[in-house]
Amino acid sequence: MxxxxxxxxxxxxxxxxxxxxxxxxxxxxxxxxxxxxxxxxxxxxxxxxxxxxxxxxxxxxxxxxxxxxxxxxxxxxxxxxxxxxxxxxxxxxxxxxxxxxxxxxxxxxxxxxxxxxxxxxxxxxxTQRRISHVFVMDVPGHADTLFITDAAINIAPDLDAKRDIVQNAIDLFTGIGLGEPRVAILSAVETVTTKIPTTIEAAALCKMAERGQITGGVLDGPLAFDNAVDPEAARIKGITSPVAGRAQILVVPDLEAGNMLAKNLTFLAHADAAGIVLGxxxxxxxxxxxxxxxxxxxxxxxxxxxxxxxxxxxxxxxx
Structure with missing residues (x-):
């Protein structure tokens, strides 16, 4: 590993x-x-x-x-x-x-x-798969390699596009020898609400994984960024799952959110951000x-x- x-x-x-x-x-x-x-x-x-x-x-x-x-x-x-x-x-x-x-x-x-x-x-x-981008990030002080997708290609992906974005990232993660990934579908909150459509898409993606439409990873969402990557934040919110607080792939709602997240980590946390296009x-x-x-x-x-x-x-x- x-x-x-x-x-x-x-x-x-x-x-x-x-x-x-x-x-x-x-x-x-x-x-x-x-x-x-x-x-x-x-x-x-x-x-x-x-x-x-x-x-x-x-x-x-x-x-x-x-x-x-x-x-x-x-x-x-x-x-x-x-x-x-x-x-x-x-x-x-x-x-x-x-x-x-x-x-x-x-x-x-x-x-x-x-x-x-x-x-x-x-x-x-x-190919039949949607083309997408993954940032492979080395964040100082964080144990895992973090994948952020998609922050460079798909501006406002719909549910079908997000299914491919998730599958592309999982296939990369497993293909390069990192094992089975824990995948967080990010939104602003961790509860499903009609007021924030990306929370509904997150829940749908998790159900798609349960039905075998997404394979190779463990999904959870919606999750806010803090309770996706920080175990204490997940504990305080009472979120219990294999992914919460320990996510390795972060699936962002849209390109703007992903771009800002990746650049925040790069310029404030001094992370390195390798990039690859898949699909x-x-x-x-x-x-x-x-x-x-x-x-x-x-x-x-x-x-x-x-x-x-x-x-x-x-x-x-x-x-």
Missing amino acids: LNTPPSPTQPSKYDRLIEAARMHAPAMTIVVHPCDETSLRGAIEAAEAGLILPILVGPEAKVRAVAAEHRLDIGNHQIIDVAHSHAAAARSVELVREGRGEMLMKGGLHTDELMREVTASATGLR ARVPIVLTSRADSVRTRLASCAVASLYAAARRRSAQVAAA
């Missing part, structure tokens, strides 16, 4: 994820338009750490110029030359469809530009210019672990 709390002499949650990913073959990764220092360095460092095997897709002259300027060694990595960022996104998606990549990694282009190609109905990477044919690493080296490596490690799990499942199915 990767989710045991570290002692002062043990590696952090991210360090354990990175070490776990190194135990598997590095994932073939399509890096989309790595034409700035941050995105190119992130891909090269992840390759040097044994997490990915990158294929760099972008204007070759620009990629090489960035590498030369910042003394990044890209000599062993394949570069696929395209004219601009839009062409890089389109070609990268095409490479995945051709079976040449197990992961996508966003480089120096806008997320919308990449996701437009990913979600294209005829040529993209859609497409392959996991997608979304990096930010503000990400630390460790966060970039953690994002790649999480996606690589998930790609390895999917690789094993495909091998078992083919056997």
Whole structure:
């Protein structure tokens, strides 16, 4: 299990994820338009750490110029030359469809530009599952790795979309070796009331889990944030469940709430926030210019672990 709390002499949650990913073959990764220092360095460092095997897709002259300027060694990595960022996104998606990549990694282009190609109905990477985002957060002083979803893709998801958002997060949690997750469906209060529709959706999602429409995790909700993550807050409110006070996946009501929660933890609690997009044919690493080296490596490690799990499942199915 990767989710045991570290002692002062043990590696952090991210360090354990990175070490776990190194135990598997590095994932073939399509890096989309790595034409700035941050995105190119992130891909090269992840390759040097044994997490990915990158294929760099972008204007070759620009990629090489960035590498030369910042003394990044890209000599062993394949570069696929395209004219601009839009062409890089389109070609990268095409490479995945051709079976040449197990992961996508966003480089120096806008997320919308990449996701437009990913979600294209005829040529993209859609599956029957709704595409969603998960922040994998290492919060200082908190024992568990916290997953927050969805704080980046789905603005105001309905109940059907939330079912997929929850299932995507559970599949990631179990796929990277963290065990069966405790999932809190968040709202402002922990009681069901018609005055707050998200409490009704939370209760419905829990019933869906009971009926087998969501599998692999233990759900409870609605729960307010405090009684989802703090055992004492749950005790004071008289909430008794396997999830209350011990949640590992936090499902937020909408993007605005999730974005504020993730950024509050990042800037006030000094948490690291790795990011990955799920529900497409392959996991997608979304990096930010503000990400630390460790966060970039953690994002790649999480996606690589998930790609390895999917690789094993495909091998078992083919056997």
